[in-house]
Amino acid sequence: MSITTINPSKRAAGASTPSRGGDLVALYPRRERVIAVTGGKGGVGKSTIAVNLAVAYADRGAKTLAVDADFGMADLNLLLGVAPQKNLLDVIGGTRIEDALVSCHGISLLPAANGSYSLESMSDKMRHRAFHAIESLSADFDTLIIDVAAGIGANQTEFAGAAADVVVIVTPEALSLADAYACLKVLFLRQGLRRAYVVPNRVRNKQEGEEVFSRLQSLVSRFLDLELVCLPSVPIDARFNSAAAAGIPVVKAYPDSSAARAIRGIARKLDAVAVPDSRAQATGSFWRELLAMESPEQRKAQK
Numbered sequence: 001m002s003i004t005t006i007n008p009s010k011r012a013a014g015a016s017t018p019s020r021g022g023d024l025v026a027l028y029p030r031r032e033r034v035i036a037v038t039g040g041k042g043g044v045g046k047s048t049i050a051v052n053l054a055v056a057y058a059d060r061g062a063k064t065l066a067v068d069a070d071f072g073m074a075d076l077n078l079l080l081g082v083a084p085q086k087n088l089l090d091v092i093g094g095t096r097i098e099d100a101l102v103s104c105h106g107i108s109l110l111p112a113a114n115g116s117y118s119l120e121s122m123s124d125k126m127r128h129r130a131f132h133a134i135e136s137l138s139a140d141f142d143t144l145i146i147d148v149a150a151g152i153g154a155n156q157t158e159f160a161g162a163a164a165d166v167v168v169i170v171t172p173e174a175l176s177l178a179d180a181y182a183c184l185k186v187l188f189l190r191q192g193l194r195r196a197y198v199v200p201n202r203v204r205n206k207q208e209g210e211e212v213f214s215r216l217q218s219l220v221s222r223f224l225d226l227e228l229v230c231l232p233s234v235p236i237d238a239r240f241n242s243a244a245a246a247g248i249p250v251v252k253a254y255p256d257s258s259a260a261r262a263i264r265g266i267a268r269k270l271d272a273v274a275v276p277d278s279r280a281q282a283t284g285s286f287w288r289e290l291l292a293m294e295s296p297e298q299r300k301a302q303k
């Protein structure tokens, strides 16, 4: 294994020692990643996997920011056991983004507002203000995990479409499969997505995970020119619920569980299979793409 030093300016506070293995060097090279976790359907485990994936990357030395892009129903703060004073809506309203960040479990969280804001009423201008605020953090983080809300509206597709890697969560439920397909179709048609990663969640065993993936794969290959890559599946495990109730991610609360191992496996495989070229500038390209989406009028309106 080659030894790679993590850029000290981006090293997460308290994250220099990986939580497992006792090895003081980084377990793999520092890389920039922008990962959107989506799935179309509600309740399939997007937030659960986003939060655990973020903490898994931080445990390996990456300075990680989790963005709660579910503007209607903020969940990440609950899953992480924190009660933020400020959130993304305050940032859109003029609060400094640094003042809205919360540190927890080795990562930073940019929280969303809870319950009071409907997705439909967020204008393009507000959304792009949010993008600009996140952009200002690009020098401070090397891993950005975005929890994208259920649905296929502009907020969801713009966030997901601009990330270098899109991870789609799908469960064995027929509805989840249909919604994951709809989500992929919209990202393919509107955002030019050509490759997506699939995490089968809440599966009873590995074989069920493979079946879920192949059902989605056969739908996609019939209708879309989109490559799907299967990531390790996540078993159904009641510990996700108890960990969530305690505000501690499973990878921290039960690091030796098969659930935690699956999450770490996802982090590893995602790094191993993602195309290096698209990653090299991942953080930058996320923001460049978002900025490119704006019209000159929109840019002017933000000043």
Ligand SMILES: Nc1ncnc2c1ncn2[C@@H]1O[C@H](COP(=O)(O)OP(=O)(O)OP(=O)(O)O)[C@@H](O)[C@H]1O
Binding pocket: 041, 042, 043, 044, 045, 046, 047, 048, 049, 070, 073, 075, 149, 150, 201, 202, 203, 234, 235, 236, 237, 238, 239, 240, 241, 244
């Ligand atoms: N693998 C799993 N095993 C057991 N329970 C799980 C698993 N994954 C998620 N859950 C549980 O399912 C519920 C929904 O998960 P979560 O909130 O992460 O879904 P979501 O897709 O983000 O939902 P929403 O669309 O409402 O934001 C939670 O109670 C969570 O603890």
Ligand SMILES: [Mg+2]
Binding pocket: 046, 047, 048, 070, 075, 147
């Ligand atoms: Mg959620």
